[in-house]
Amino acid sequence: MSIVIDHVSRHFETFAAVNDLSLDIAEGELLALLGPSGSGKTTLLRLIAGLDFPDSGRIIIDGRDATNLPAGERRIGFVFQHYALFRHMTVRENVDFGMRVMPSSRRPSRSERRERVERLLGTVQLAGLGDRFPAQLSGGQRQRVALARALAIRPSVLLLDEPFGALDAAVRRDLRRWLRQLHEELAVTTVFVTHDQEEALEVADRIVVMNAGRIEQSGTPTEVEARPATAFMHSFLGGANRFAVEVHGGVASVAGQPLPRDAVTLAEGIGDGAAQGFVRAHDLLPLVAGTPGAYAVGRLDHVVAHGGTVRAEFATPDGRSVEAEIARDEWERLALTRGQSIGLGIRRMAVFPE
Numbered sequence: 001m002s003i004v005i006d007h008v009s010r011h012f013e014t015f016a017a018v019n020d021l022s023l024d025i026a027e028g029e030l031l032a033l034l035g036p037s038g039s040g041k042t043t044l045l046r047l048i049a050g051l052d053f054p055d056s057g058r059i060i061i062d063g064r065d066a067t068n069l070p071a072g073e074r075r076i077g078f079v080f081q082h083y084a085l086f087r088h089m090t091v092r093e094n095v096d097f098g099m100r101v102m103p104s105s106r107r108p109s110r111s112e113r114r115e116r117v118e119r120l121l122g123t124v125q126l127a128g129l130g131d132r133f134p135a136q137l138s139g140g141q142r143q144r145v146a147l148a149r150a151l152a153i154r155p156s157v158l159l160l161d162e163p164f165g166a167l168d169a170a171v172r173r174d175l176r177r178w179l180r181q182l183h184e185e186l187a188v189t190t191v192f193v194t195h196d197q198e199e200a201l202e203v204a205d206r207i208v209v210m211n212a213g214r215i216e217q218s219g220t221p222t223e224v225e226a227r228p229a230t231a232f233m234h235s236f237l238g239g240a241n242r243f244a245v246e247v248h249g250g251v252a253s254v255a256g257q258p259l260p261r262d263a264v265t266l267a268e269g270i271g272d273g274a275a276q277g278f279v280r281a282h283d284l285l286p287l288v289a290g291t292p293g294a295y296a297v298g299r300l301d302h303v304v305a306h307g308g309t310v311r312a313e314f315a316t317p318d319g320r321s322v323e324a325e326i327a328r329d330e331w332e333r334l335a336l337t338r339g340q341s342i343g344l345g346i347r348r349m350a351v352f353p354e
């Protein structure tokens, strides 16, 4: 089902946890809500679920105004990070639970419930484990039971709040892949909250980045990755080096040296004066001595090789640390040793007001 969030606000006292936010979520979409702690992700999810209600604005689910509809009438399944399964119930009973507590008018028959539970256990790859108790499962298996339980009521929308947050990295990676496949199979409109950029980039059709109760940027993972639209996005996505910049007549300079116009994207409407420039690690180039186009000098501090690329950290004379990412063979050609200084070139820079 589609969800329309129309100018929704939710205040706690005078603080706006969600601030005049509008967002359309298409039927069948897999959307990640990403953002720093306190940016309003969970609050927004609770408003969609009907666990909390907006002070103003409307929430339309499948064309119907659901703003004041209680959670039980929204056909929404949810899974939270620490979604405790019932310890005294078997896996099968846990998955059945949501159906068992439905009002009798909507509750499926006993045989239908049994069949649905078995089918779901297969879907979440836990067939054969129906008689176990939660304590006899791994963390990843438990989260899959929680998902099966959420899916059992045939939700029209699935909301996941940091569903894999408490699990270790390898299990998270497996579950991500699995969630993506599950979504392809079931095509339930799904919104999931995560802190983890990589998770959002890997799993979602679309990413919505929140900041202070508002949407900072929304787009496909490729769009968000390739074109962070604001200074906040550059800082939040990480891997960007920040330089002090002076702008004059549309030309940006670093340490008094103008950058070529085609290497610079200036924020719309930016005027002359001090500004901040972001250079992503793969756009910062260590340059052998004598090469023109070095805008700063860095002393090699630390190197991490990963696959075919190398990330090198340099200390600049003004006491900052910048990071460059280059191909391993290029790095080897430079033959730098720790403590050695080198010029730093800038391939592309995005400039925003300070």
Ligand SMILES: Nc1ncnc2c1ncn2[C@@H]1O[C@H](COP(=O)(O)OP(=O)(O)OP(=O)(O)O)[C@@H](O)[C@H]1O
Pocket: 012, 017, 035, 036, 037, 038, 039, 040, 041, 042, 043, 044, 195
């Ligand atoms: N019930 C509440 N009473 C008062 N303030 C609240 C309440 N719920 C949330 N807040 C505040 O609203 C803001 C947004 O909280 P929210 O939990 O939505 O953020 P979040 O983006 O999900 O953060 P996290 O990633 O840490 O879970 C926070 O500053 C939080 O302290």
